[in-house]
Amino acid sequence: MTPHNPSDDSRWSDLDRPPLNAAALRRGMVREQGLYRGIDVVQQTGSTNSDLVALAVAGKAGEGSVLVAEEQTAGRGRLDRRWTAPPRSGLFFSVLLKPAGVPVDRWGWLPLLTGVAVATGLARAAGVDTALKWPNDLLVTVGGEERKAGGILAERAGEDGVVIxxxxxVTLRADELPVPQAGSLVLAGAAGTDRDPLLRSVLRSLEDWYVRWRDAGGDAAASGLQETYTAGCATLGRRVRAELPGGRNLVGEAVALDGDGRLVIATEDGVQEPVGAGDVVHLRPV
Structure with missing residues (x-):
């Protein structure tokens, strides 16, 4: 039996998963006139969202603060679902945004905007085709099947902030997937899985879309966001079941996104109902 070497537990032990280079990320992303004010990388935390919300509420983080974790032990998706993955196997990060000048009722577009930005950034840097499942899942194709490879969670941070x-x-292998329906960029045949350029590409794309949307006063149509999200949304045109708050289910065809980013579902009795919150299941064609 080979004796255990403590050095095997070091951050260099998995050569397929090198650590992020925080100094290089800051050099590449933090600019005088840019959105990003600082990028911090921690080895492990419960949730980057929880940490950044707490810093924002305490006045210790400003707009454009980015917190990245090599490993999250209590990462959360929507509806407080757990999100766990091996260390350095993915990108787990949060960004503080303060959309001054944008009416609060338009802030619901921020998770959709982030989805467009992530899909665009990954297409450029990883060469992998991604689709968006409303409202905030990132889908890739693995063996001809749609799989969830990422998610987005937006949380209010005080009166004037949102943490995304x-x-x-990124590099999760089949035996590491938390559920069979999950996927990863490597399983989807990504051309590149080096997390440094992936993260830079996604952050640049997020800055581009956020500034465009913010400068349009949060108008999703004028900024091109509504059209771009619609084009990349795998939910539209599909038969879906929306599991709504309060236990109600709505089944029908997802036909459009309205001006508030809500999913419009046409039911079999001819009613079109906008859904602003809930879990949406893609149903197989009858």
Missing amino acids: GVGIN
Whole structure:
């Protein structure tokens, strides 16, 4: 039996998963006139969203603060679902945004905007085709099947802030997937899985879309966001079941996104109902 070497537990032990280079990320992303004010990388935390919300509420983080974790032990998706993955196997980060000048009723577009930004950034840097499942899942194709490879969670941070959290499975192998329906960029045949350029590409894309949307006063149509999200949304045109708050289910065809980013579902009795919150299941064609 080979004796255990404590050095095997070091951050260099998995050569397929090198650590992020925080100094290089800051050099590449933090600019005088840019959105990002600082990028911090921690080895492990419960949830980057929880940490950044707490810093924002305490006045210790400003707009454009980015917190990245090599490992999250209590990462959360929507509806407080757990999100866990091996260390350095993905990108787990949160960004603090303060959309001054944008009416609060338009802030619901921020998770959708982030989805567009992540999909665009990954297409450029990883060469992998991604689709968006409303409202905030990132889908890739693995063996001809749609799989969830990432998710987005938006949380209010005080009166004037929103923390956007992103989790993306990058190098998870089939035996490491948390559930069979999950996927990763490597399983989807990504051309590149080096997390440094992936993260830079996603952050640049997020800055581009956020500034465009913010400068349009949060108008999703004028900024091109509504059209771009619609084009990349795998939910539209599908038969879906929306599991709504309060235990009600709504089944029908997802036909459009309205001006508030809500999913419009046409039911079999001819009613079109906008859904602003809930879990949406893609149903197989009858």
